[in-house]
Amino acid sequence: MTKIKNLLSFTKRKLALLLDFTILVFVTELFLFIFARIFPVTFEWRHYVALPGYFIAFYFILIFFTKQYRTMWEHSGSKVFLSLMLILLAATVGTFLLSMATFGFRPITVRWQAFIMFLLFLISYTALSGTKMLIILLYVRRHRRKHVEDEPRGHQNNTAIIGAGWTGTGLARLFENDHSIFKPVCFIDDNPQKRHRIIEGLPVAGTTRDIEKIVRRYHIHKIIFAIPSCDTESKKRIVGDCIMTKCELKIVPPLQEMVNKFDQNAIATRDVRIDDLLGREPMVFDMTAIREYIGDRVVLVTGGGGSIGSELCRQIADCKPKKLIILDIYENNAYDIQMELRRHHPELDLEVVIGSIADYERCRILFDTFRPDYVFHAAAHKHVPLMEHVPEQAVKNNVVGTWNLCELAAEFKVKRFLLISTDKAVNPTNVMGASKRCCEMVVKYHAQTCPDTVFCAVRFGNVLGSNGSVIPLFRRQIEEGGPITITHKDIIRYFMTIPEAVSLVLETGAFSQSGEIFVLDMGKPVKILDLAENMIKLMGLKPYEDIQIKFTGLRPGEKLFEELLISGEDMRKTANQKIFICKQIDVDEKTFRGELDKLISLAKDNKPEEVIEQMHAMIPTYQYPAVKKE
Template sequence: MYIFYKSILLVSDILLVNMALLVALILRFDLSIPSAYFEMYMDQFIVLTLIHLVVNISFRLYKCLLKYITTRELLYIGGATLLSCLLFASYGHLRGTAFPGTVYIFYTIILLLMMILSRFSYKFVNRILSKFSKSYILFKDHFNGVAKHRALLIGAGDAGAIIVRESKKSLKQHTKIIAALDDDKVKHRSSLNGVPILGAIENIEKYVENYNIDTIIVAIPSAGVVRIAEVLALCNKTDCRLKIFSGISSAISDDAPSAHLRNVKIEDLLGREEIVLDSTPVKENIVGRTILVTGGGGSIGSELCRQISAFKPDRLVIFDIYENNAYDLQNELLRNGFPKSSLTVLIGSVRDKGKLEEIFSLYKPDIVFHAAAHKHVPLMEDSPSEAIKNNVFGTLNVALCAREYRSRKFVLISTDKAVNPTNVMGTTKRICELIVQSINRTTTHTDFVAVRFGNVLGSNGSVIPLFRRQLEDGGPLTVTHPDIIRYFMTIPEAVRLILQAMSFAEGGEIFVLDMGQPVKILDLAENFIRLSGLEPYKDVDIVFTGLRPGEKLYEELLMDEEGIAKTPNKKIFIGHPSSMTFVELTEHLKYLHNAIESGFDLREALHHVVPTYRISPNGCDTPLGEKDTAQAG
């Protein structure tokens, strides 16, 4: 097909070169070419044609794909045309058979316009023929009861071979694999079980259009998550539905091949390297011990309980104020084989010091994971006293009990919003970190640490569940600001890193998790729509609602004075501890308590305790470009 189009283009250029000179002569001599000049044309038309073809070939004009023509290709066309016209004029003057100067001027202008118009005409005609061809093929396939979907396979290795082989057996009535792409150049121009391997993966868009593809199957399990994310980003530029191969191990089963393919998830697009957990130290800390998880029914808390249960603790105590989540988690753990005799689920609040002392005195937990907290930024802006009572004094209650009843380790689940906070929630979590670091100096039998990380995909109240609900309602998806960025990781990998950090704990550390590259929420929204088989702004709109009270455009993981130190895990770092003593902190907490009781401005009280808390006049963070000014002020 490519050679055919190239031949058509070459012949059309031959005709245009000669036609342009004849039109120039007609215009120069008032629509009538003198016989002498026509004889000159007949004497020179072969040289004229050869000059232009040689120059065009030298400029590689027949190598570029005209359906993807860009400004660069237009410059090449212009340069080649001007050079060939100059060479033709020079030839005429050297032979002494030159045309009048105005003929060469008209000729150059006319030929340049013809060359550019011919290229765009090609592109337009090709698009019309492509649409007609696609409609015809789909109609023919539907009429004949053949494949409903035309698929492009990404990856011509073992996984791709399995998919092609099985598709011919079981999927031929639903999906037909038309062609394959692979990064390995050796495989190009060969075939995979009868499926042609056309070229490189980077050319996905071209092959999707050329072969009328509506489905892309990604089957490169050995490529690694970073490369897979890059490939999926290329696929997302098309309108195709996406499927991804779930792994060689699943393909060994006797299930239908469709069972080995799954829809692409938003997590696949993050391109994060897989977190490898060194289970030995984690197991040594958990096996045969009593573990308490506060806020155990929440997103992070429940995943902590799931992963902890795999290490066979003597007892897992789940403490949460919300009974529905706790009840569901209890049933899930029991269904999955966790011994009922080793599981205790208790309902209550971390504000209730008496209830906590009762739990600690009865079960004497060896390790405490403190995940209970109010976390929704806009809600805490409207209820700062509740954020202080639950987050600050709730953490203090749990920490004091852990110290009094000699727990071995206390792990606070913190957030990147605690760094240079611009909202009440983040400020209260920063105070929680200060509680952990200062109380650690008062004891030698309990290691108090905090683990700080950013947003987790799919957690309660996070952006993905919100997008999902909005999409189910028909849209639009809401984004607060087009430039807002966030760090993301999945809930399971966040918990794996929490458990790993716990095994490193020696007391007083703030463990900072490597969150990878930040993600624009707008990109996340657009990709979410595409993965749902829809087109952003056409099928589902995206609207900007403005930054919410206390919301930042960006998040930070470290304060300027903290710095970082490495740990045995390259994904976990240690922030330097603060110098605040527990006595000093106690005075600050008394001040906060009195502010609540007296009705004092709680934001001013929080700023008194955390000087890095930036209270914005309109309740929102300043734009990215004003970051340094905001900090200085």
């Protein structure tokens, strides 16, 4: 079969070359014949032989040299016509110079010679490009008619492409073949200059305000969103309208998502995701700087099996560290990321350690054995409602664990220690946030007292898809038929994707100075009610009809909105315009250690009320109902 296809392709090329030869011979001879009868110029027999001969010879030499003879004109774009123009222009100049060198066009004057060659170029280009344009139009017409006659043609479905720009038209050409799962039948575009036009043989059926009508008129089953440069608000609106049609929706992904994929349908599009509906621009990070400082270093990730920790491990593995150590207390998660990394990075020197950050001796053995250069501390109790009932456990794990790791980082002269914190640490209203604020203070204390190690923290908002986030909860509630439960109709949160959060963490390590807390410019906060409604639409259902939304009231310690800065923290820009540094307020070295020891002692004695009161004493902005009553 391959040999037959190659033979057919070779035959088509020979026929195309023969057609070019025939057109050029006919056009040049006819041109000279007519020119001699209109203008006062006399041609000799050698002109009728040499001029076409030189011109055609130069043309074929150039198309073979530039490999233009391989062009499939039925799939060509404007660049090929520009190449044809340049080739004919070069052939014209070459013919003129060679003719002057051989017989000088005598008895024709130089002015007439230049005029003749200019007209020859124009007429030749018009004839060749017109013929090739006719081939393209006939091919497209036949191909589109075949699409209609073969409907529905197996597994293909009528597809509307939103965006008739370079991306959309490229997809239309890509999906022309019989094996594609998409059958483009129309474009949708807001550009008034494209309205009612035919592009790549497809009509521009209307604007993005007409999506529902276009779906009905063209019997659309699939929609491809192909406007990579679309602003976030318009994208939210368009994607939302597409979802309401219940058509299968695909989105053209960023270039980096296409790497290492080879199936054409996988490369061209991906499924719509919830972050496409958040209305915020994706972050861009300096991966070169990250690779430079992590490459060939020993790196420890605590909580490496969790949602943030595992993504940290993936991106660190891409940077080719000397050794990667994963510390996690939950063996199932640790095993999963271990298997994944060994599968994708067989060359990686990987060590997985099961243990608790609260176990000082276990951690000391780990530091003594592997001597890490960098520590990324992601292990923590993070569930807000659960920690409200066991504040002593939050302190034992989060605060004690962070203290242990900071002490060991200083003792073993770790180059950088980076704590993953949260926006809930700012003016905390819950135990989890208060415990993380204590962790930030522990890091700041060591930054002030241990100059050999850079201690810093990264503070960000909610992470899409992480364990305990609203996304998996909402998805499960929708799958169960509802209702979706939201604590308050006006509650808002900042969101980012897990890869963004981790890239932020890694990039901060590249330029961090001791004692700093890094904050991400996360754009506009997202209303949780809007997020829930979009998730319902994303799953092909209608809010309040197919799935109800129920408001349950704010939980203890829950805020309507989160903050990223504490009053008095100074904000400074970094090289990345989306990352800011807030210079943390210094801790009192004389009193902090005593207050911390008291907090840890109360936690070990399992005295939850006293633990809360002590955290309030250490963090005056910590507001807790039990404290407020006093």
